Amino acid sequence: MTYLHGFELISDRTIPELNTRARMWRHVRSGAQLLSLENDDENKVFGITFATPPTDSTGVAHIMEHSVLCGSRKYPVKEPFVELLKGSLKTFLNAMTFSDKTVYPVASQNTQDLYNLADVYLDAVFYPNITPFTLKQEGWHFELEDLDGPLTYKGVVFNEMKGAYSDPEGLLYRRVEQSLLPDTIYGVDSGGDPAEIPNLTYEQFKAFHERYYHPSNALIYFYGDDDPEERLRFLDNYLKDFERQEIALPDGQQPPFPEPRRVVYHYASGDSDDAGRSMITVNWVVGDVLNTDDTLALSVLSHILIGTPASPLRKALIDSGLGEDLVGGGMEMDVRQVYFSTGLKGVAQENVDRVETLLLDTLKSLADEGIDPEMVEASMNTLEFSLRENNTGSYPRGLILMLRALRTWLYGGDPVVPLAFEARLATLKERLEANPRFFEDMIRRHFLDNSHRVTVIMEPDPELGAQLEARERARLDEIRAGMSEDELRRVQEEMQTLKRMQETPDPPEALATIPSLKLEDLDPKIKTIPCEEVKLAETTTLYHDLFTNGIVYLDLGFDMYSLPQDYLPYVNLFSRALLETGTAELDYVKLAQRIGRKTGGIHPAAFTSALPHDPAGVAWLFLRGKATVENTGELLAIMRDVLLTARLDNRERFRQLVLEEKADQEASLVPGGHGVVASRLRSRFTTADWAAEQMGGVDYLFFLRRLVDQIENDWPSVQATLEAMRDLLLNRHAMIANVTLDRAGWDEVRPALEDFLGGLPAGERSLQTWEPPQIIGDEGLVIPAQVNYVGKAGNLYDLGYAFDGSVLVITNFLRATWLWERVRVHGGAYGGFCSFDRRSGVFSYVSYRDPNLLDTLSVYDQTGRFLRELDLPQDELVKGIVGAIGNLDAYQLPDAKGFTSLVRYLLGETDEERQRMRDEVLGTTLEDFKQFGEVLEELADVGQVVVAGGADAIARANEERDNFLRITKVL
Numbered sequence: 020m021t022y023l024h025g026f027e028l029i030s031d032r033t034i035p036e037l038n039t040r041a042r043m044w045r046h047v048r049s050g051a052q053l054l055s056l057e058n059d060d061e062n063k064v065f066g067i068t069f070a071t072p073p074t075d076s077t078g079v080a081h082i083m084e085h086s087v088l089c090g091s092r093k094y095p096v097k098e099p100f101v102e103l104l105k106g107s108l109k110t111f112l113n114a115m116t117f118s119d120k121t122v123y124p125v126a127s128q129n130t131q132d133l134y135n136l137a138d139v140y141l142d143a144v145f146y147p148n149i150t151p152f153t154l155k156q157e158g159w160h161f162e163l164e165d166l167d168g169p170l171t172y173k174g175v176v177f178n179e180m181k182g183a184y185s186d187p188e189g190l191l192y193r194r195v196e197q198s199l200l201p202d203t204i205y206g207v208d209s210g211g212d213p214a215e216i217p218n219l220t221y222e223q224f225k226a227f228h229e230r231y232y233h234p235s236n237a238l239i240y241f242y243g244d245d246d247p248e249e250r251l252r253f254l255d256n257y258l259k260d261f262e263r264q265e266i267a268l269p270d271g272q273q274p275p276f277p278e279p280r281r282v283v284y285h286y287a288s289g290d291s292d293d294a295g296r297s298m299i300t301v302n303w304v305v306g307d308v309l310n311t312d313d314t315l316a317l318s319v320l321s322h323i324l325i326g327t328p329a330s331p332l333r334k335a336l337i338d339s340g341l342g343e344d345l346v347g348g349g350m351e352m353d354v355r356q357v358y359f360s361t362g363l364k365g366v367a368q369e370n371v372d373r374v375e376t377l378l379l380d381t382l383k384s385l386a387d388e389g390i391d392p393e394m395v396e397a398s399m400n401t402l403e404f405s406l407r408e409n410n411t412g413s414y415p416r417g418l419i420l421m422l423r424a425l426r427t428w429l430y431g432g433d434p435v436v437p438l439a440f441e442a443r444l445a446t447l448k449e450r451l452e453a454n455p456r457f458f459e460d461m462i463r464r465h466f467l468d469n470s471h472r473v474t475v476i477m478e479p480d481p482e483l484g485a486q487l488e489a490r491e492r493a494r495l496d497e498i499r500a501g502m503s504e505d506e507l508r509r510v511q512e513e514m515q516t517l518k519r520m521q522e523t524p525d526p527p528e529a530l531a532t533i534p535s536l537k538l539e540d541l542d543p544k545i546k547t548i549p550c551e552e553v554k555l556a557e558t559t560t561l562y563h564d565l566f567t568n569g570i571v572y573l574d575l576g577f578d579m580y581s582l583p584q585d586y587l588p589y590v591n592l593f594s595r596a597l598l599e600t601g602t603a604e605l606d607y608v609k610l611a612q613r614i615g616r617k618t619g620g621i622h623p624a625a626f627t628s629a630l631p632h633d634p635a636g637v638a639w640l641f642l643r644g645k646a647t648v649e650n651t652g653e654l655l656a657i658m659r660d661v662l663l664t665a666r667l668d669n670r671e672r673f674r675q676l677v678l679e680e681k682a683d684q685e686a687s688l689v690p691g692g693h694g695v696v697a698s699r700l701r702s703r704f705t706t707a708d709w710a711a712e713q714m715g716g717v718d719y720l721f722f723l724r725r726l727v728d729q730i731e732n733d734w735p736s737v738q739a740t741l742e743a744m745r746d747l748l749l750n751r752h753a754m755i756a757n758v759t760l761d762r763a764g765w766d767e768v769r770p771a772l773e774d775f776l777g778g779l780p781a782g783e784r785s786l787q788t789w790e791p792p793q794i795i796g797d798e799g800l801v802i803p804a805q806v807n808y809v810g811k812a813g814n815l816y817d818l819g820y821a822f823d824g825s826v827l828v829i830t831n832f833l834r835a836t837w838l839w840e841r842v843r844v845h846g847g848a849y850g851g852f853c854s855f856d857r858r859s860g861v862f863s864y865v866s867y868r869d870p871n872l873l874d875t876l877s878v879y880d881q882t883g884r885f886l887r888e889l890d891l892p893q894d895e896l897v898k899g900i901v902g903a904i905g906n907l908d909a910y911q912l913p914d915a916k917g918f919t920s921l922v923r924y925l926l927g928e929t930d931e932e933r934q935r936m937r938d939e940v941l942g943t944t945l946e947d948f949k950q951f952g953e954v955l956e957e958l959a960d961v962g963q964v965v966v967a968g969g970a971d972a973i974a975r976a977n978e979e980r981d982n983f984l985r986i987t988k989v990l
Contacts, residue, residue: 024251025259026053034439037409037420041435044251049234050263054424054434055250056242056417062110062910063243064417065137066124067144070429071116071231072204072269077219078211079227081116082158082176084123086224087232088114089153091139092146094532096525098839099139102533105835106898108132108541108905111415117353118196118209119271120429122422126415128910130245134253135534141257144232151221152517156844158224159217160517161498163510170499170510172217172491173870178806179849180211182868185484185804186690187286187298188346188364191477194284195302195347195360198473200273205354213805214490235264238428242417271355271430273304279472287487288479289803289970289990298477299374300347300362305465308357309432315402315443316450317357320461321350322398324385325361328599329394329611332361335381337675341374342366344682352426359465365682368478375474379467386462395451395458397615404619406440408570408645410912484803484969521844527892535894536901543941545933546908548920555769556777560756561924562769563917567760570619571768572645572914574757574921575658577748579625579638579710584789586744587713588722592676593744594623594640596665600672603664607672610661617653619645621661625714628926629705629859632816635789636707636858637925639755640748645914648764655775662749662779667741674730681723688720688990692808692967693852693867695800699965700812702794705859709791717800717989751776753784755925759917797964799973799984806848807968809866809875813958816860820954824939825947826855827903828896829886832948835902837885838864841878846871851878858926862958872966872976880959886952891945903940 021028029043037058044053071080088100096102103112111126123144125136147153154160159174183189196205208215234257241250288296306313324332325345333345343365351358363374411419420438428434436443451457466472499507551562579590598614598621601607614621621644629636642662646654666672688695695717702712712718730737756776760768816822833853842851848869855862864879911919923933966973966984977984 022047023248025255026251030435032435034435036407036441037438041438042247043435046234046254046258048263049258049261051234051237051239051254051258053239053241053250053254054428055247056240056420057247058242058244060243060416061128062126062415062417063128063130063133063245064111064124064126064240064415064421065133065140066122066240066418066421067140068120068122068238068240068425068429069144069231069236070119070268071121071209071227072119072271073207073209074204075218076208076212076215077223078158078176078180078208078216079219079224080121080209081211082154082219082224083227084114084116084121085157085176086149086153087143087147087228089157090148091142092148093142094139095148096529096533097521099143099533101835101839102530102898103136103139104902105832106533106535106901107136108536108901108908109136110910111418112136116209118205119354120425122425124418124421126418128908129536129540131540132536133245135536137253138534145234145257147228149225149228152520154219154221154224155513155517156521158219160514161510162514163507166507166511170495172495173847174216175843175847175849176211177213177216178847178870179868180216181213181805181870182689182849183210184213185287185806187288187477188686189690190284190286191298191300191346191475192348194282194477195300195473195475196354196358198280198282198475199302199304199358199471200354200356203271203273203355204269205271231266233264233266234258234261236266238425240421240424242420273356275304275471276473278470279474281474281476283476283478285478285480285483287484287803287805288481289484289801296364296479297366297368297371298346298362298364299366299371300360300475301375301378302347302358302360302473302475303466303469304356304358304471305350305469306357308352308355308426309430311427311436312443312446314352314357315440316447316461317350317359317465318352319398319402319447320458321359322401323390323394323458325349326398326401327611327615329397329608329615331385331390331394332378332381334608335377336361336363336374337679339374339377341370341377343678353422355430364686365678371476382462382466386459386467389456390458391612393609393612393616397612399448399451400617401615401620403444406444408568408619410914412912413909413915415910484805487805518845521840531894535898538897538900538941541901541904541941543937545930545937547930548916550920550924552924555756555773556751557781558751558754558756558776560758560772561921562765563759563920564762564765565759565913565916567764567913569648569764570645571648571651571654571764572759572917573643573654573772574918575642576639576755576757576921577641578753578786579640579748580786580789581747581750581753582744583787584791586740587710588719589740589744590625590640590714591623591719592673592680593741594625594642595676596667596673596741597642597661598623599676600666600669602660602666604660607666607669614657617646617650618657621654621657625711626922626925627707627711629707629856630926631822631858634705634707634859636705638707638710639925648760648767651768651771655771659775659778665745667745668738670730670734670738673737673741674727677723677726677730681720681727684720684723685990688802688967689804692802692804693810693850693865696808696810696965696967697863697865699798699800700810700863700963701856701859701861702791703963704812704814704861706789706791708859708861710789717987720989749780750782750784751779752781754779755921757917757921759913795963796985797983798966799976799986800965800967801970801973801986801988802967802990804967804969806868806870807866807872807966807972809869809872810864810965811876811879811962812861812863813962814860815855815862815954815958818954818957818961820860822857823947824936825943826857826951827906827940828899828943829948829951830855831902831906832899833882837882838878842866842869842875846875846878848875851875862955872968872972873979876964883952883954883956883959886948886955889945889948889952891948896943896945900940900943904937907937907940
């Protein structure tokens with residue numbers, strides 16, 4: 020047995036498919052487990068996870084996640100988490116509460132920075148300063164402004180979960196899990212039900228930490244290219260002071276149901292005309308997460324059934340016309356017992372039973388008659404391509420691998436098995452070869468013959484929102500009536516004490532304890548991306564010589580300024596129609612299968628941006644595809660077919676796409692309200708942002724609702740528009756191609772790409788002028804939410820501001836100090852943000868899941884004065900500079916680097932300009948903050964406001980401020 024720095028080695032293996040050495044260690048004294056993954060990835064990750072099984076829906080696990088990051092033994096400041104946000108090169112920094120665990124991960128490309136982050140997190144989880152006032156701030160507390168006034172609730176998690184419970188699809192997910200696993204920890208809400216959160220006492224809160232936040236219950240994780248021995252030495256400094264304990268954890272397994280069940284729930288809707296807005300899912304418990312061979316097969320089965328437009332269960336549901344779009348997440352793996360969920364949303368109540376029958380009948384037909392072998396091949400290839408590519412987008416690869424490992428590790432299983440996919444993939448292929456009806460048999464076993472099934476129906480209720488508010492009001496009034504005058508005064512005193520604590524700045528000596536990098540630790544030079552510009556078949560082509568592990572990433576761009584502005588709302592639908600209506604030779608099912616069998620996927624993406632002092636800016640539509648170099652010919656052949664022969668005359672399929680888009684837009688209004696508000700605001704200032712609103716904002720939703728009727732009553736004009744768009748966009752003289760690949764692969768791909776481009780139409784490049792309507796006046800968007808999203812914005816260039824890189828430091832600082840403290844900590848919102856678009860000059864504020872409206876606008880308007888009066892110590896200024904550099908140097912995978920370089924080309928951004936901006940960031944002074952404050956004071960007077968929230972909240976704001984909001988009913 021190997022012993023090192025207090026750890027004993029449990030296992031030592033290699034994972035060739037990840038080019039990683041995996042060593043499992045156990046800390047002898049404390050019992051903590053460590054999974055140490057060693058490889059050459061510079062984007063390093065640390066994480067610590069605790070099993071945190073809830074026993075009720077008070078949200079204790081979720082509130083604890085927030086609270087441990089509010090100061091600790093070694094770092095006695097109010098918000099160490101925020102200090103890290105201000106002054107770190109982090110590539111990830113957050114914490115997450117799941118149904119059964121709480122995860123604290125960080126990531127950085129800088130080794131010292133990673134260990135700084137890990138040190139703060141370890142001290143936070145093991146030695147937090149969780150006082151009764153921590154619970155009041157992060158969880159819930161009573162507010163009483165006036166001794167004769169009403170009692171109210173406030174708290175960050177309380178308002179966060181009010182927002183979560185306003186999201187019908189998020190609520191459906193919770194109800195599904197609770198209905199399938201009612202007698203387990205999953206039968207309650209670890210995030211917290213707003214009606215239950217105020218039942219949480221400080222004694223329960225403190226006991227929860229004492230019970231579960233111990234090294235014996237800790238699963239610790241390191242990943243990347245840092246010194247593996249230093250990991251052990253570093254951890255031992257924390258773990259050596261703890262003795263091993265036995266921590267009893269619930270089994271988490273639900274006994275199987277003897278027969279299927281059906282439950283009906285309701286969600287708060289915003290309109291009495293809700294007859295077609297029910298949701299229904301059919302849900303099964305299908306397996307044990309520790310059976311990793313089965314979970315891999317179940318992942319493929321889920322993709323076969325609902326993963327693409329070609330998937331037979333998805334197609335049957337959509338083609339039925341019984342609903343507008345799919346709902347339900349498919350296979351859920353982050354629980355003890357894996358479950359499958361799918362169904363439809365936008366269903367008329369009289370059709371709910373028909374959806375359930377159709378779903379079960381389709382599964383029976385697939386089990387009896389068989390699955391199309393090409394669908395199986397496509398899903399198998401899609402899964403294998405995804406595993407081998409290991410493309411985790413903007414998330415660090417090590418973070419995603421940690422979450423994957425936790426699926427088994429949390430329950431005593433081997434964490435390496437979910438990561439080492441080659442053996443399991445080979446086993447699955449062998450099982451499929453031995454039994455061609457393998458997946459059909461899985462359908463019969465896991466679905467048709469499985470009585471552990473629940474049908475969950477969510478029905479809209481336009482009165483429920485008011486009823487919930489009335490219940491909360493009645494509860495508070497009853498509590499208030501039972502309080503003596505002394506007790507009421509005590510509530511006020513505690514509220515004032517909390518406010519004083521929140522407003523009292525941390526002493527300099529406490530802030531100095533937070534580890535931070537110095538300016539000399541930062542690279543003064545920008546990071547560059549290789550880019551070569553060539554002409555292939557008269558088409559501008561950019562090539563980026565980057566290692567991609569044998570995968571070619573190809574982006575084809577089409578200049579949207581080739582289109583009249585009336586066509587803009589069709590862009591997303593048009594791009595989907597290219598890939599989802601079929602071609603001259605293949606229907607859309609066979610096309611989707613072909614894409615799945617031969618490529619790593621093709622998807623559309625729109626990009627719009629203003630240019631400095633040119634609000635028209637740029638607007639491009641992209642088709643983004645990827646494949647192995649060997650399959651480049653197939654990728655290009657598919658792209659040729661969809662561009663030249665897509666069936667834009669497929670009325671029924673196009674109608675389905677419109678309904679799906681409409682349903683998705685409506686579903687995103689509440690959970691993504693801050694994005695809705697931000698888009699609506701920006702659209703007032705630049706043509707490019709107005710175009711983005713037409714293609715994805717509230718205006719787009721209104722267009723989709725009209726389009727549904729137009730397809731029914733005037734399809735020829737819709738089809739004519741789509742055909743005209745193809746003719747206008749498909750012009751290789753107005754296109755751009757973008758390729759990311761290593762040099763050897765490029766030499767192989769280039770001739771094929773040139774031949775492909777030469778086969779596309781060529782014509783004169785003729786660009787349109789768009790003239791957006793002028794919109795003035797503040798606006799209130801009415802949505803069915805118990806919380807608000809509050810925005811304000813203006814164009815700083817119009818106010819005389821000249822861009823300087825220091826604004827990146829200032830906005831980063833504002834987000835982590837003033838807005839965090841005033842909007843989140845004091846105001847109780849889940850988030851408050853600001854951003855500056857250096858290309859357009861637009862500065863915007865927006866809040867997220869906010870109980871306030873006018874108070875938040877007041878905070879925005881005080882921001883300029885805050886900056887002007889700011890006294891910022893040099894070390895705090897350095898933190899802000901470090902954080903801004905970290906944002907500039909965000910880690911990117913090769914495909915993202917190639918696309919970033921493309922965007923810089925389209926915007927005319929040179930490396931010289933980027934270096935100048937970096938120099939300005941590094942040279943930021945306190946005077947820059949004060950000068951920017953003067954500009955924001957001007958913005959307070961001329962900025963425009965858009966808010967989204969419930970009708971009552973907007974009405975109350977209008978009563979207090981002379982009807983300043985023009986009301987737009989969205990949902």
